[in-house]
Amino acid sequence: MDRLPAQHPTAPRAAGATPPGTPPIGARPNSARPAGASAADAPAAGAPGLLLDCPGLALGGRPVLGAFRLTLAAGETMALLGPSGSGKSTLLRLVAGLLPPAGTRLAATDGAPVAGRIAWMGQQDLLLPWRDVLGNVGLGASLRGEPADPARMRAMIAAVGLAGHEHVRPDRLSGGMRQRAALARTLVEDRPFVLMDEPFSAVDAPTRHRLQGLAAGLLAGRTVLLVTHDPLEALRLAHHVLVLQPAAGGPGWVPVPVPVPPGAPPREVRDPAVLAAQGRLLESLAAASEAA
Numbered sequence: 001m002d003r004l005p006a007q008h009p010t011a012p013r014a015a016g017a018t019p020p021g022t023p024p025i026g027a028r029p030n031s032a033r034p035a036g037a038s039a040a041d042a043p044a045a046g047a048p049g050l051l052l053d054c055p056g057l058a059l060g061g062r063p064v065l066g067a068f069r070l071t072l073a074a075g076e077t078m079a080l081l082g083p084s085g086s087g088k089s090t091l092l093r094l095v096a097g098l099l100p101p102a103g104t105r106l107a108a109t110d111g112a113p114v115a116g117r118i119a120w121m122g123q124q125d126l127l128l129p130w131r132d133v134l135g136n137v138g139l140g141a142s143l144r145g146e147p148a149d150p151a152r153m154r155a156m157i158a159a160v161g162l163a164g165h166e167h168v169r170p171d172r173l174s175g176g177m178r179q180r181a182a183l184a185r186t187l188v189e190d191r192p193f194v195l196m197d198e199p200f201s202a203v204d205a206p207t208r209h210r211l212q213g214l215a216a217g218l219l220a221g222r223t224v225l226l227v228t229h230d231p232l233e234a235l236r237l238a239h240h241v242l243v244l245q246p247a248a249g250g251p252g253w254v255p256v257p258v259p260v261p262p263g264a265p266p267r268e269v270r271d272p273a274v275l276a277a278q279g280r281l282l283e284s285l286a287a288a289s290e291a292a
């Protein structure tokens with residue numbers, strides 16, 4: 001029996017559990033793949049957006065997030081930055097349904113339930129050491145007791161550049177390869193909503209750059225919330241960028257949009273507009289830290 005960490009992306013928990021106040025449900029989740037659809041291509045086309053109303057959130061008796069309303073645009077990527085401890089992972093967990101709702105409202109713009117339509121990728125790859133790459137990529141289906149789709153799994157492994165490593169165990173892979181395997185496992189789930197918590201922070205800069213390029217292509221069309229400490233990563237990958245700032249006139253932190261360079265992601269890191277935006281974003285983050 002495989003044992004999973006509580007926040008494992010494939011753990012059979014109430015991912016995106018729908019809190020009270022969510023609109024009526026009943027529509028069929030749009031992540032269902034039509035019979036015969038090919039493996040790694042055009043996943044989650046037409047992903048809906050996500051709406052989050054947070055009335056404020058305290059943890060351990062301390063306010064963490066203030067009251068805010070957040071919209072994740074359908075099929076687009078939103079990056080979230082902020083000082084350490086400002087609540088980025090907490091906000092991500094709120095969207096994932098991993099925190100008690102406490103008056104929070106989370107809804108998909110298509111009216112269908114959010115639950116079961118979220119994929120998660122974290123900083124640690126959480127690969128199971130006793131399973132090879134193929135086994136790890138197919139872990140979600142295996143835990144749910146669903147039949148494996150080896151062709152789709154292999155196609156996703158190839159899409160992340162790991163063809164030929166299907167039967168290699170994680171301890172024989174480099175950090176970058178492990179993150180690629182984790183990305184394949186995240187994307188093979190074919191969920192319209194993808195939550196990423198510093199997914200590439202554990203690898204060196206060139207590997208991170210390559211992984212970002214890979215992720216940009218494979219995440220296209222999904223609705224993504226990406227937590228990162230890296231301003232350039234945010235500006236490269238995201239349509240929209242938020243910085244957590246101390247809430248005006250109240251406790252906790254709230255996400256505040258910052259300008260992004262023109263053009264759709266992935267943006268070119270040498271683009272002068274991207275570099276200028278990186279400087280402004282760093283200043284904004286420094287100001288947030290000082291204001292805390």
Ligand SMILES: Nc1ncnc2c1ncn2[C@@H]1O[C@H](COP(=O)(O)OP(=O)(O)OP(=O)(O)O)[C@@H](O)[C@H]1O
Pocket residue numbers: 059060064082083084085086087088089090091
């Ligand atoms: N389960 C918990 N119980 C009590 N306090 C918590 C809990 N989880 C997080 N916190 C606190 O909430 C605050 C926000 O934590 P969170 O991990 O969301 O910050 P973060 O912005 O993601 O930080 P980092 O950039 O360092 O990862 C921190 O002060 C943290 O100590």
